[in-house]
Every structure is written in C-alpha cells, then in structure tokens.
Amino acid sequence: MITRNLFSAIMSTIIFSLICALIFLILDGVDVSLTEAAVGAGISTILFLSTLKHTDIKIKNCNKKMFPLISLFLLLLLSLSYVVSDLPEYGKIKISSESYTTKYYIDNSKTEMGITNVVTSILAGYRGFDTLGEVVVIFIAGISVLGILRKKGNP
Amino acid sequence: MKHHLIPRIVTKLIIPLILLFGLYIQFHGDFTAGGGFQAGVIFAAGFILYNIIFGIKVGQSILSINMTKNLMASGLLLYIFVGFLGILLGGNFLDYNPLSSNSVQGQLTGVFLIELGVGLTVSNVMILIFYSFNCTDQEQT
Numbered sequence: 001m002i003t004r005n006l007f008s009a010i011m012s013t014i015i016f017s018l019i020c021a022l023i024f025l026i027l028d029g030v031d032v033s034l035t036e037a038a039v040g041a042g043i044s045t046i047l048f049l050s051t052l053k054h055t056d057i058k059i060k061n062c063n064k065k066m067f068p069l070i071s072l073f074l075l076l077l078l079s080l081s082y083v084v085s086d087l088p089e090y091g092k093i094k095i096s097s098e099s100y101t102t103k104y105y106i107d108n109s110k111t112e113m114g115i116t117n118v119v120t121s122i123l124a125g126y127r128g129f130d131t132l133g134e135v136v137v138i139f140i141a142g143i144s145v146l147g148i149l150r151k152k153g154n155p
Numbered sequence: 156m157k158h159h160l161i162p163r164i165v166t167k168l169i170i171p172l173i174l175l176f177g178l179y180i181q182f183h184g185d186f187t188a189g190g191g192f193q194a195g196v197i198f199a200a201g202f203i204l205y206n207i208i209f210g211i212k213v214g215q216s217i218l219s220i221n222m223t224k225n226l227m228a229s230g231l232l233l234y235i236f237v238g239f240l241g242i243l244l245g246g247n248f249l250d251y252n253p254l255s256s257n258s259v260q261g262q263l264t265g266v267f268l269i270e271l272g273v274g275l276t277v278s279n280v281m282i283l284i285f286y287s288f289n290c291t292d293q294e295q296t
Contacts, residue, residue, distance in 0.1 A: 007239060030188035032179070038196040043281055046203055050288040113262040115185045124266040124273075128249040131269070132234055135276050136193075139231050142280035145222075149287040 004059045010048045017041040026089075031119045158223035159208075166208045181274050185263070191270035195277030202278075203285050211289055220286050223279040230275030237268045 003009050017040030024033035105122055115121040123131050180187075181194035206214035237249070244253035251265025252258045 020272065031190070034188055034193045035196075038193050038200065042200045043196055043203075046200070046207075047288065050285065053289075072223060104226070112259070113266065114259040115263070115266060117184065117186055119188075120184050120190050120266065120270075124269045125251065125262060128238075128269065131273065132238065132249070135231055135234055135273055137276055138280050139227060142227055142283050145284050146287055 005057060006052055006055075006059065007057050010045060010052070012043050013048070014045050017044075031117075163208055166204060170201055173204070174198060174245050177201060177278075181270065182267075184270055185266065191273030192277050194270075195274040195279075196281060198274070199278040199281035201284075202282055206285065206289075211286070215223055215286075218282065220283065220290070223283045223286065227279035227283060228273040230277075230279065233272035233275065234269055237265060237272070241265075 001011075017036055021033045022040065024030075024036060042094040105118055105126060109115055109118045109121040113121045113125050115125070177194050177198035180189035180197060181191060183268045184190040184194065202214070202218065237251075239248070240247055241250035241253060246253040249265075251262045253261060255261035
C-alpha cells in the first residue's frame, strides 16, 4: 500500500495499530494491548495530525523509484515469515523461553508484593530502576520537543 | 470548533468517562491491566480532546504550559524521591520494604507512589507536546 497522501498514511497507521492491539488482546497481553491502543492509536495520531497542520498533505517532488522500496518490503516479508516458524504455538502453556527468573516472578509476586498483576509488579517493583530510566526518557523527549518548538522571545 | 453542536455535546458526555477510566487504570493497576504509563496517556487523551473541541485558550485556563512543565518535573522527582527514601530508611535505592513496618504493605505503598509519578510525568509530557505543536505566538506565554 503505497500512498503519497500523508493523511491516508496516518489513517492506515491507526488501523494497523488497532489490529495490533486486537492481536495482543487475543494473545492475552492485556497490558501491551492497552498501551498499543492508547499510544499507537490515540496520542500518536493526534500528534501526527497536529504536525500535518504545519505541513502539506501531499508529498511533492518525490522522484524516487518504487523498485528499491518494494524489493526491501519483499525482503522484510520473507525474513519475517522465515522467523514465524520459531514462534511458540498459539495457546501453548509451557513456552521455551521460560527461565528461572520468570518462574520466580510468577510464583512470588502475590506473596512478596501483594500485587496480583505480575506485569505491574515487575515494572514498578522488581525492575524499578529500568522504569526510572524509561520515565527519564519520556521527560527528556518532552523537554526536547519544548526546546525545538520554542517560539522566539519565550524562555 | 465551537459551532459544531454534536461533537461538543458528545464530548461533554464522554470526557468524564475517559478521565474516570484513566484514574481507574492508574489506581487499580496493581490488580488489573494497566499502570501509570497507560493511565497517563489516557488521561492526556481526554484532556487533549477537551482542548480540540473547546479551544486551546479554554484548556490553558485549566492547565497552563508552565503548570504542565512543573507537574512533569514533579512526577519524575517523586519517583526519584521514593528511590532515595528507601536509602534514608535503611534499604537500597528503590527498595520499598522499609517504607512500612509490614514489608508487603511497604511494597504496595512504594508501587502506588511510583505509578503516581509515572502517570504525572507521562500525561503532562503528552499535553505539553500537544500544546507546543498547536499554540500560536500569543498563546504560548
């Protein structure tokens, strides 16, 4: 699906995000699904559309040949479909990547932290330092957008 | 968008529900899906919807740009403060056990405070990015 119209490109991105959220929901990744729906389909759409207000809807002066793009796409498709065979079966209880730490989190989250949602207990408790870094990244993103888009004369 | 009747009425009905859902995800994240990040994004989405429908000037009278800057920094500082509180009370950095006499209760308190910090930072960063994309020269003061 190749389009020169940025508006329809944004709309197809939203549809892709929503389908992704549904797939995550079917695979029982509720937290990931919620994030995808809120961030991918919600906020980023608003930000894309606000950016579109400052630019033009059509791409001009685009003389690029389509052949390299399509061949890149086919290469990606082939390599990804080669990897698909290594994914665990749908609905399989015991997955191959189950390690000692995974088992520890699942077994002890309720007794140690009193939190039944293991994702929250890993994010905020066991891996709190990583989440701190994540929040710092979001903070830096905010201040850099503020710095780039700052109007003249406004500190 | 002040002259569009139907979007305005529907928005008035739907915004409290969005904000309530954001708060639910924030404070119930220990037991159901979600957490500070998702809650912050949903809360920001509700507020941005209000801004789109009723105009940025009305929105800025509720939450100005300076206020979002302060709140976004205070969320991060709350997170770091909870981390150092663990050291001050005799544990490691980001160790929630010493926050309360009961270690499970301490963990719950620590996770609650940290999720609050994450939610504050994320929602205000999103609102700030929206403001800086959409404000004209006079509005951004």
